[in-house]
Amino acid sequence: MDLQAEEGHGISLKQINVNDELQHKRRYIMRGAGGRRNQSRQSRRSGRSFMLFMAPSFLGVLLFVLLPFLDVWKRSFTTAVTGQFNGIRNYQTIFTNQAFVLAVKNTLRFTAVCIPILVVAGLIIALPLSKLQNAGLVKSLYLFPLAMPTATIVIVWKMFFYKQGLLNLFLTQLGEWTGLWGEIHKDYLGSGAAFWVLVFSYVWKNTGYTVVLWLAGILGIPNEFLEAARVDGASGGQIFFRIVLPNLKGSLYTIVILSFLNSFKIYREAYLVAGAYPEQDIYLLQHLFNNWFVNLDFDKMAAAAVCVGGFLFAVIMLLQHLWDRDEA
Secondary structure, eight states: OHHHHHHHHHHHHHHHHHHHHHHHHHHHHHHHHHHHHHHHHHHHHHHHHHHHHHHHHHHHHIIIIIHHHHHHHHHTTBOSSSOOBOTTHHHHHHHTOHHHHHHHHHHHHHHHHHHHHHHHHHHHHHHHHTTOSOOHHHHHHHHHHHHSOHHHHHHHHHHHHSTTSHHHHHHHHHHHHHTSOOOOOOOGGGSTTHHHHHHHHHHHHHHHHHHHHHHHHHHTSOHHHHHHHHHTTOOHHHHIIIIIGGGGHHHHHHHHHHHHHHGGGTHHHHHHHHOSSOOGGGOOHHHHHHHHHHTTOHHHHHHHHHHHHHHHHHHHHHHHHHHHHHHO
16 A cells, blocks of 8 residues: 555656646747747837938938939930930930040040059058058058149149149259250140049049058958968968958958049049040040030930949949859
């Protein structure tokens, strides 16, 4: 009887343990469900907060970028005065317009020349600066051209590159001192050299931010990688090409995009130096748009703006695709 009583008591304890486990599991499940509900509430709240935070930016882009561009796209298929629909005639007109073709060629040439020079020059300057302990003052000096008013820069270029400018004066004195040539009175802004003057102006003005972006990328490379490579006997060139450059792809992408967009903003310098109709080598798209605007050729200007906008968007998407492919 005692054994039976003991056995019956053992069974009741097992049942109690099983019930406790079931209750514990129920509480765990309920707690998990409650946690998921709390997480879903928090995610919804964060989503609403994100939308409220970004709504002003989205509204600004919609009002000041997307809607005006849609209006320009609509105007590209209509006449300038009557607003009648004329199909793709505006596009046919601009692609057969010699001024448009010249401006496109010069703009593409300018971009293709300036971006590689700017990227390489910025990297060459940033590499030795990255080894300095206090490079803040030097970086500020490189950023100084961005803070200078465009009109001031133009006056300086005129002082240097006109017929009676400082460059011709220096070359004349150098020629008289060496006896190799006489007086020089070349108008650099009124000849084919105007293109290279504009390239120099663009590179000089935009090198500062390029150096800063390169420096940010170089200083972001973990020092342990470089020290490990030096311990393994890697040379300076091997460290640069195997470690430094691969870790600078993000900086390179940012610099190329910014430089590409800024190359379309050189119009102010070219306009203030040489006016609305400069030497043919520096006749850019911005000159053409300005002249069409003055002449009220809004239909041609709208069609050209759509083409330029589509080209810029395609280039940026191509660069983004190449970047994503390298990251994968």
